[in-house]
Amino acid sequence: MNRNMKQWVEEQIASTEFRALPILSFPAVSLMGITVRELISGSSLQAQAMETVALETNAAASVSLMDLSVEAECFGAPVHVSDDEVPTISGSIVSSLEDVEKLAVPAVGTGRSGLCVKAIEQAARNIKDRPVFAGMIGPFSLAGRLMDITGIMMACYEAPDTVHALLEKTVLFLKEYALAFKKAGADGVVIAEPMAGLLSPEFGEEFSSRYVKKIVETAQDEEFIVIYHNCGGSAVRMISSIVGTGAAVLHFGNAVDMAEVMPQVPRHIPALGNIDPAGELREGTPESIRAAVTALLEKCGRWPNFMISSGCDIPPSTPWENIRAFFDAVRLFNETAASGKSA
Template sequence: MERNMRTWLEELKNAPVKKTMPILSFPAVQLLGISVNELISDSDRQAKGMQLVAEHTDAAAAVSLMDLSVEAECFGSQIRVSDSEVPTVVGRIVHDEEEARALEVPKVGSARSGLYVDAIRKATELITDRPVFAGAIGPFSLAARLLDVTEIMVECYDEPDMVHLVMEKATAFLVEYCKAYKEAGANGIVLAEPVTGLLSPALAEEFSAPYVKGLVEAVQDDNFIIIYHNCGNNTIQMIDSILDTGAAAYHFGNAIDMAKMMEHIPADTIAMGNVDPAGEFCNGTPESIRTATLQVMEACCGYPNFVISSGCDIPPRSKWENIDAFFAAVKEFYESGK
């Protein structure tokens, strides 16, 4: 359903009681009674899962799977799939500059990318009461999966030309992938760039921000926005280059102090975060997640542009009683009049 997303952001920012927007998708496997492998392999199940999550929660938006293996698989990477965990990339496919030059930019629709776009098309028909966001990996995080996450840290220094070459190809694919989601009816993308959070601010400014900015400029408009996500522990130090990407909103992980991050966010820009997805949603209790959620809100809700969220993607086996306790804590905070 087409909607003005700039208006949606403004209304969210100005609302005295803000709906939360956790990155909540994979726990749909429990509502559907299926495995993660079954979910990632079927567009109908993905769309139905998003619908069930939307019906179960009063979230500000519906968010599709944050499966950061999809794009790398399109380039030829091997992935490891299980019944209970999010898929992961195995090994590297680019070892040197020659292989970087030979690397072909895949077509959208290759591997599982077409299935994921189709899932969003179906989800937008099922969910009409809130925006629907697709998920995509960021350019540097994709390049890191093609080059190996550890090796790319070294090669940014030793082989910068090769890294930039892979970045260019990764970005070219991601632009077309985001355009396909846009055509399918998505209202925007949650763009996950977590590996950038491991870089120094100078390297992030060179190897990530310009490519994210190029992607944003290619696809973002009033009806389709990018929410930039980075759950690294260096995000506060690199916030200037992150903001320079021009994304419409930002989402940060629990590795940082969210209140300190909010000091750096422009008043007209929404930032979201950052209750621990593994420690609280997956392994916590209703009591502990209530405490953690209220602590973040008490520290950050003095900023009108703050929206409470999970720190990252909520794991598939996170207990729904914990997820429900998170939403209950958000309601409790606002009803208390704090």
């Protein structure tokens, strides 16, 4: 039975306890005894990773891999894969308008995109106690991987028509990808748009938010939501544009202060963030993590629509004692808070 996600969003805001929803998937490899290379290569293993995390934690939702190489690989970009790290794109494939015009838009199912859709289908069948969210890249970040970061940043100034032509192709694929996840049984999708955090607010609207909005308008409804992720330091200055995407939930990285973000986010939109995934969750200690979680909850707890999360995808090598400390800190805060969650 499909879940009413509009109601789920309202329940998160109305909850008298803080809910934790970190971007947590890759660390499942240590519990499963497999490598990252093996995880990204099999749909059953990806689904099993999501199920493992769901069994190990009380996260508010189950989130699939934030592997931002999948979509670029579908377009033909070369991918570097290792046993221990998240895959990365190792070279650009377009640099001019002529290149973009020749670029074919792949069908969903090309490359590893088919594996990711199958993984969500299996996870959605087996995880019933919380929503299941698929992960995908955003249109500008995908374009940046196809053109490379330096190339696309220069093109935004010097060849905007080329960037828009490329974005029209990336968003066409991403709309179909989101719909494939929806058909597979996902309750929503996390759109990671990290490169948008490098743009000015004006360029963020022109080259990112307007295209993210197209995905939202295509896929989001009462039973399927879009969670928008921006981990850039300029996200605070882009709030109006980000909210304008229409995404039901917003997620911010640790480059920004959530206390600056929260007053600008409408109260009906949950805003998630933003414990440092590498510097704190991976490299910290259980004690330092508990302190960081407590401090963030104390700072942002007066906003009912605040939900605590990692600032971005938690690295594969993160110790599980640290991950458990994160959830324990949230639980302890809820247990000891005198007045609970208040406006």
